[in-house]
Structure formats: structure tokens, C-alpha cells
Amino acid sequence: xxxxxxxxxSGHLWKSxxxxxxxxxxxxxxxxxxxxxxxxxAAAFFGAYLLVTGISQVFHxxxxxxxxGGRALMFISGAASLVLAVLCFRHFGxxxxxxxxxxxxxxxxRGVAEAASAISxxxxxxxxxxxxxxxxxxxxxxxxxxxxxxxxxxxTMVIGIWxxxxxxxxxxxxxxxxxxxxxxxxxxxxxxxxx
Numbered sequence: 001x002x003x004x005x006x007x008x009x010s011g012h013l014w015k016s017x018x019x020x021x022x023x024x025x026x027x028x029x030x031x032x033x034x035x036x037x038x039x040x041x042a043a044a045f046f047g048a049y050l051l052v053t054g055i056s057q058v059f060h061x062x063x064x065x066x067x068x069g070g071r072a073l074m075f076i077s078g079a080a081s082l083v084l085a086v087l088c089f090r091h092f093g094x095x096x097x098x099x100x101x102x103x104x105x106x107x108x109x110r111g112v113a114e115a116a117s118a119i120s121x122x123x124x125x126x127x128x129x130x131x132x133x134x135x136x137x138x139x140x141x142x143x144x145x146x147x148x149x150x151x152x153x154x155x156t157m158v159i160g161i162w163x164x165x166x167x168x169x170x171x172x173x174x175x176x177x178x179x180x181x182x183x184x185x186x187x188x189x190x191x192x193x194x195x
Contacts, residue, residue, distance in 0.1 A: 014125070014126075014174045014175070014177040014178035014181060015174070017170050017171075017173055017174040017177060018170070018171060018174035018175075020167075020170050021166075021167045021168065021169070021170030021171035021172075021173070021174060022167065022171065023167070024163045024164070024166050024167030024170060025163070025164050025167035025168065025171070026167075027163050027167075028159075028160045028161065028162070028163030028164035028165075028166075028167060029160070029164065030160075031156055031159055031160035031163060032156070032157065032160035032161070032164075035156035035157070035160070036156075038156060042099060043088060043099055044088075046088060046098065046099050046102065047085050047088030047089050048085075050081045050082070050084045050085035050088060051081075051082065051085035051089075053078070053081050054078045054079070054080075054081030054082035054084075054085055055078070055082070056078070057074050057075070057077050057078025057081060058074075058075060058078035058079060058082070059078075060074055060078075061074040061075035061078060062075075084098055100144055101144075101145065103141075103144055103159065104141045104142075104143075104144030104145035105141065105145065107137050107138070107140045107141030107144060108138055108141030108142065108145065109141075110134075110137050110141075111134045111135065111136070111137030111138030111139070111140070111141055112134070112138055113134070114130055114131075114133060114134035114137065115130070115131050115133075115134025115135055115138065116134070117130070117134075118130035118131045118134060119131060125176075125177040125178075125180035125181045125184065126173055126174075126176035126177035126178075126179070126180045127180075128176070129169075129172065129173035129176040129177070130173060130177075132169075132173075133166075133169050133170065133173050136166075136169065137166065140162055140166075144158075
């Protein structure tokens, strides 16, 4: 039963990583091709996202049955999202700056989560690639946070290039995961056949 689950997991994992990599490359190419339209659209979506999540969190702060501390944190988070949404819609320059910080924070969380997940589980297929990809993503997040990009063109260029680089590494990692999964399946098949 565990063997079947492992086969299904590794079979879907490499496909998921491959798809994510291909989509990252395509999105990066689109960002580089249409920088002005891309950044304005992204800033508008970012503002809308903050508005919707802010309203939702404030609403849930008063309606969910949670502790007082949880309720206060949810309300503060929702109120902060609403303030950031207003800043996004008032000045798209602020939205671009906030978007750069958001991307940096997202890269940091993703990098840490991916590297920690691979480090903690020695049986992860393509573990070395997963750790490498996590570290690279973490470094990119730190760079974006340390130097929030004020220029629209620079932000677009960096994001576009980074998405392409990230996508290429994800595609490479997907094939590493696939190879490792095949090796595990072969080893398990041989072990079961020897019984």
C-alpha cells in the first residue's frame, strides 16, 4: 500500500513541478515582452486581492468562533490589507513598490518551505534539486527585500528574468524528481520480486 502511494506521489510530483516550471517560463517571457501592461495589470490585481482578503478577514474576525487573540490578529491583518489596498488604488507607484515587497516575501517563504521540506525528508525524490531550488528562491527573496525596486522597468525586467530562470530550474528539477522516482520504483520492484 505504501509503495503504491509513493508511486502515485512521485508520478504526480514531477509532473506538477514540470508544469510549474513551464508556466513560469511562459509568464516570464510575457512579462519581458509586455512590461508596461504586465506591471499595471499585476498592480491592479494585487490591489483587488488585498481588498478582497482584507474584507474577508475583518468579516471573519467578528463571525468565527476563535480565541480573542486569534480574533485580534485576524482583524489587524484584515485592516492592514485594506489600508494597503487603498494605497494600491490611490497610487500605482505605491502598488508597484508593495508588489515588489510582496514578491520578495513570497520568494522567501517559498524558498524556506521548499528547502526545509527537502532537508527534513531524506526520501524526497530529487532532493538535491529541491534544496538547491529552495536556496536560490530564498536568495532572490532576500535580494528583492533588501533592494525594493523603484523603477517600473527594472522591476519588470528582474521579475521576468527571474521567472524564466526559476522556471528553467523547476523543469530541470522535475526531470531529476522523475529519475529518482523511477529509481525508487525499480528498487522496490526488484525487492518485491526477490521475495
